[in-house]
Amino acid sequence: xxxxxxxxxYSTELLSADDAARRLGVSKATxxxxxxxxxxxxxxxxxxxxxxxxxxxxxxxxxxRRGQGRRGEQQIKGALTQGLPVLDSAVSGIVDGQLVxxxxxxxxxxxxxxxxxxVARWLWQFDTHDPFAGAVPALGDDWVASVQATAGWxxxxxxxxxxxxxxxxxxxxxxxxxxxxxxxxxGQHLRVALACFLGEAxxxxxxxxxxxxxxGLPDGGAELxxxxxxxxxxxxxxxxxxxxxxLSSVGASLGASVMGALCYLGAAFNGGDSARxxxxxxxxxxxxxxxxxxxxxxxxxxxxPGFDHLYYPAGDPRAVALLALVEQWGAPVPMAAAVERLxxxxxxxxxxxxxxxxxxxxxREASTVMLMAPRCVGFIAHALEQRLSGERMWVRSRYIGP
Numbered sequence: 316x317x318x319x320x321x322x323x324x325y326s327t328e329l330l331s332a333d334d335a336a337r338r339l340g341v342s343k344a345t346x347x348x349x350x351x352x353x354x355x356x357x358x359x360x361x362x363x364x365x366x367x368x369x370x371x372x373x374x375x376x377x378x379x380r381r382g383q384g385r386r387g388e389q390q391i392k393g394a395l396t397q398g399l400p401v402l403d404s405a406v407s408g409i410v411d412g413q414l415v416x417x418x419x420x421x422x423x424x425x426x427x428x429x430x431x432x433x434v435a436r437w438l439w440q441f442d443t444h445d446p447f448a449g450a451v452p453a454l455g456d457d458w459v460a461s462v463q464a465t466a467g468w469x470x471x472x473x474x475x476x477x478x479x480x481x482x483x484x485x486x487x488x489x490x491x492x493x494x495x496x497x498x499x500x501x502g503q504h505l506r507v508a509l510a511c512f513l514g515e516a517x518x519x520x521x522x523x524x525x526x527x528x529x530x531g532l533p534d535g536g537a538e539l540x541x542x543x544x545x546x547x548x549x550x551x552x553x554x555x556x557x558x559x560x561x562l563s564s565v566g567a568s569l570g571a572s573v574m575g576a577l578c579y580l581g582a583a584f585n586g587g588d589s590a591r592x593x594x595x596x597x598x599x600x601x602x603x604x605x606x607x608x609x610x611x612x613x614x615x616x617x618x619x620p621g622f623d624h625l626y627y628p629a630g631d632p633r634a635v636a637l638l639a640l641v642e643q644w645g646a647p648v649p650m651a652a653a654v655e656r657l658x659x660x661x662x663x664x665x666x667x668x669x670x671x672x673x674x675x676x677x678x679r680e681a682s683t684v685m686l687m688a689p690r691c692v693g694f695i696a697h698a699l700e701q702r703l704s705g706e707r708m709w710v711r712s713r714y715i716g717p
Contacts, residue, residue, distance in 0.1 A: 329358060329368035338374050339381070349377065353714075376709055402560070406438060406696045407549045412629050416549060422636045425545040431522040431689050434548045435505060438696040444495045446502030451517045454484050454510065462514045470512075470680050471581035477511035478574055487569030489702065501695050504569050508577075508691040512684050522689070530677045539640050543671055543685045546633040547664065549693030551626075555579045556697040563698035564708040572698040573691055580687055588665045589683040591620035596669060599650055606653045613657070621666030622654055630661035637667030646674035 330338065336346045346369075349355040355373055360366040407416050414421040416438055424434060432447055439446060461480040465473035485507060487500040503517075510517040513529050520528075522544055527537035550556075559576040567575075583591070595612075602608035609619065624631045638648055648670045651662045662670075665686065672682040701708075 328371045329360070330371055330374060332367060332369070335369035335374050338371075339378055372707070372709075402552055402557070404552055404556075404697070404700060406556075406693070406700055407551045409551060409626055412627060413632055414546075414550065420632075421546055421548070422632050425542040425636060429545055430541060431544040431548060431692060432505075434545055434689075435501070435692045435695075438549060438692060439498070439501055439699060441494075441498040441501075444498035446498045446505075447519070449499040449502065451519050452484055452503045452507055454481055454507065454517065458484070466514065469581070470683060473514070474511050474580060475574070475577055477514070478508065478570070478577060481507050481511060482568075482570045482574075485570050489563075489566040489568060493703070497699075500569060501699070504573060504695060505691055508573065509688055512688045526681075526684070526688075530675075530681055532675050532677060535644075536675045536677075539644065539671060539675065540685065542640060543637060543668060544689040546636060547668070547686050548689045549696060550690075555690065556693060559694040559697045560701040561708050563701040564704075564706060569695060569698060573694045576690070576694040577687070580683070588620055589669060589686055592665045592669045593679060593682065595620055596650070596673070605650055606657065609650070609653055609657055619654060619658070619660065621663055621669065622658070623660035624663040627661070627663070631663045631667075633664040634662040634667035637664070637671050638662065641667075641670045641674045644674050646670075 332343050332346060336343045339346065346355070350357045350367075355377055356370060357367040358370065360368045405417060407414065407421075409415070416424065416434060417440075419437065424437075429437075435446060458477065458480045461477050465476050468476070485500070485504060487497075487504060491497050491500060505522075506517040506519070509522055509525060513525070515529065518525055521541075523537050523541035526532075526540050526544075530536075532540070555576045558579070559572045562572040562575045598612070599605050599608045612619065624634075638651060641648060651666065651670075654660055654662070665682075668682040668685050672679070672685070675681075
């Protein structure tokens with residue numbers, strides 16, 4: 316029998332063939348058949364290379380799949396392709412049409428003066444340890460050189476390159492125990508993430524002041540950015556959060572977990588959606604009649620990005636809050652009302668962020684930065700929650716090729 320070499324899964328023990336077959340409730344012949352069909356790994360016994368051992372983790376996973384049968388497999392497949400719940404989480408969720416952060420409405424936190432750092436403290440739950448009490452991390456000459464070298468790159472590529480270069484200055488291994496050291500690591504990761512988005516040294520300034528100064532916003536602009544960052548900090552379980560959790564579950568560092576999630580910067584329906592909304596805005600505003608331009612677009616079978624959020628049939632409360640701020644700033648957005656008259660669709664967060672960006676006169680990339688930079692708070696919160704669960708996430712495919 317061929318043996319697979321390498322590391323065994325986390326939290327596992329090696330079983331003999333007799334013990335593995337007994338745990339599965341099958342004969343040893345059936346056990347060997349599972350191995351031959353690549354449903355189970357046969358590992359070499361360190362004490363006797365001629366004997367086989369079986370991971371208790373894989374045995375338990377196989378037993379679970381056998382118990383679920385075909386119907387269970389279809390349900391699991393549906394969970395990945397139809398947006399069904401896959402994990403329990405106390406980090407955030409949608410309750411009665413409102414986004415809540417550990418039970419507190421996000422819109423309420425934004426309205427009541429919370430900063431992005433306050434949201435981080437609340438979601439990360441370090442109790443007596445303040446993640447932002449420590450010194451600001453120093454990034455070396457190599458990182459400064461990477462900022463200069465990537466200055467002309469698109470936002471997604473340059474942010475990822477800078478984040479990768481910064482990892483040598485960050486400390487967040489999987490074994491770091493819960494407490495002050497981990498709290499400090501989380502705060503440093505967020506500060507460095509902001510630095511990578513902006514291309515300037517990490518700072519102890521509140522995130523909204525940092526962004527407003529970097530973009531040269533007028534007086535009062537920082538307050539609007541503060542509320543936008545709070546509203547964007549987290550959004551329940553989705554592919555971005557799942558990616559951070561998957562990496563965390565197999566022992567990845569905090570930096571690697573955030574890196575995986577940041578890869579969605581240029582993806583459609585994540586960081587890429589802001590660019591699509593900007594393009595829609597350019598197209599519609601270039602026409603003398605907004606409603607006619609929107610109707611012509613729909614007649615061509617094209618979509619209206621930034622509207623009709625699947626999770627908020629009654630309207631995205633984050634967009635409601637942002638458009639109210641834009642209205643107060645003196646920059647009404649008639650396009651939102653025109654779309655609702657035509658289709659009944661209501662604006663989403665992406666549309667609200669673009670509206671705010673335009674009202675403030677911030678750079679074009681600012682809407683994407685206000686969407687994805689604060690989400691690093693959520694990425695870290697999910698990575699922490701997954702660590703504390705002690706569970707390794709696991710998925711397999713069913714081979715259907717020749």
